[in-house]
Amino acid sequence: VSPYVLITPNETRRNQLQQIAKKELDDLERWKEEHRPGPIKLVPQRLGGKESEAQARQKQQMALMQSKYQQKHKREEYVKAKKAAEEAEILKKKATQREKAERLEVKKRQQEMLRREMFLEEQYYKTNELLNRLDLGLPKSDSCQIANRGPGSTAWMRSHTYKQALREDENRRLEEMKQEQRRK
Template sequence: MPHGYVAVLYSLGAHVAVPPNPTRRAQLQRVANKELEDLAKWKEQHKPGPITLTPQKLGGSASEAEVRQKQQLEHIQSKYKKKLKKEEYERIKREAEEADILKKKAIQREKANRLEEKERQQEQQRQQMLEEDHYLQTTKFLNRLDRGSSKRTSCETEHSSLESTAWARSHAHRQIQRQEENRILQRMKEEQRKKAELLALKQRQEERMRIEAHQNEQRRVNNAFLDRLQNNSQPGGIYQSGCLGNMHFSADSWDSCHSTWRNYLVSSFRDFFLFSISHHFI
């Protein structure tokens, strides 16, 4: 405890309150007031002076009409800019999605290839084990037959005959396997040839049906045209001007001549169009 300091303790239950030192407090207060006065004097001494600027025309060198026109043009172009920005965003997003899809496809393709290769190896091993087992079983069976038929032969003769018999059986097995593969290949080729023939036959039938439908449609149009031509021909028309070269005859003769000439023209037009259609599709 410093010199000259008298502590007066106040008991407040479980706590003890110590009053401050008046001398120390007064000294700190004087130092703080002096620092505040020094700060105020420094601010007064360093106070900025009045600002003097050269007057100038604000708003730039452009006129109000030009500025409004430019603003309107930017407003119009902003729609296209937003649209282009949206299209660019969608394009980038679509490209990213396509790249992701291609990446996933490549991963799945790689997995499928590995799985296929694994299955092929397993099938090859299984086939090899089956061939070996079949070869061993066949060899044992043939050896039993050989031992029953050649009891009196020597050991060397038996060994050589066994090797030759095993080679012959192996060669025969390979020949049978090769023939089976050739037979399967020939059957697949025959199936492909039949499919190609059926496809070609179907295409020819569709082409023939299309040509027939086109011919029927053309024939219908031509018949309608000829019917309209026949219905529109009236007495006193151009088709009667040269029937008999004589205008002085009875009404029955006139109608007969007109009907004959009209039927002749209709028949001629019909034959001409049918001839054109037949030669066009031939």
């Protein structure tokens, strides 16, 4: 005894299904026969014009070779154009970097000159103060009040003039850049 239940097929139902399938297949075959395309009737004509087959093949071969060379030439032109564009981009970047470096160098030089001027001015005042002290026999200025250096000699005044010089320099540089832009 097996654990499966076997069901016997219904003989009449099976026969009906087979007859329907056979009828449908016959109908399909009949439809194919009715709708079969007829023979193609073309008037024979000579193809290829007046040239021979060898000439046509030679022409085809030449066209193929020329197309290969044209493609190669196009590719080379594209690569050249791309390289030129990259080169131009690199040169443009280098020029901007050079301009930045030059501006920075000019700014550094100006700051150095201003620092030097301030140092020389400070040295001049210190020397004068020392000479005055030696002449008058005054005590050291470290412990007492420093002699008056005159107008514009205080640290605030020097700082103020330094900042004003920087502002004027920046304004002048901006004006130069604006004029250069207008010229372009």
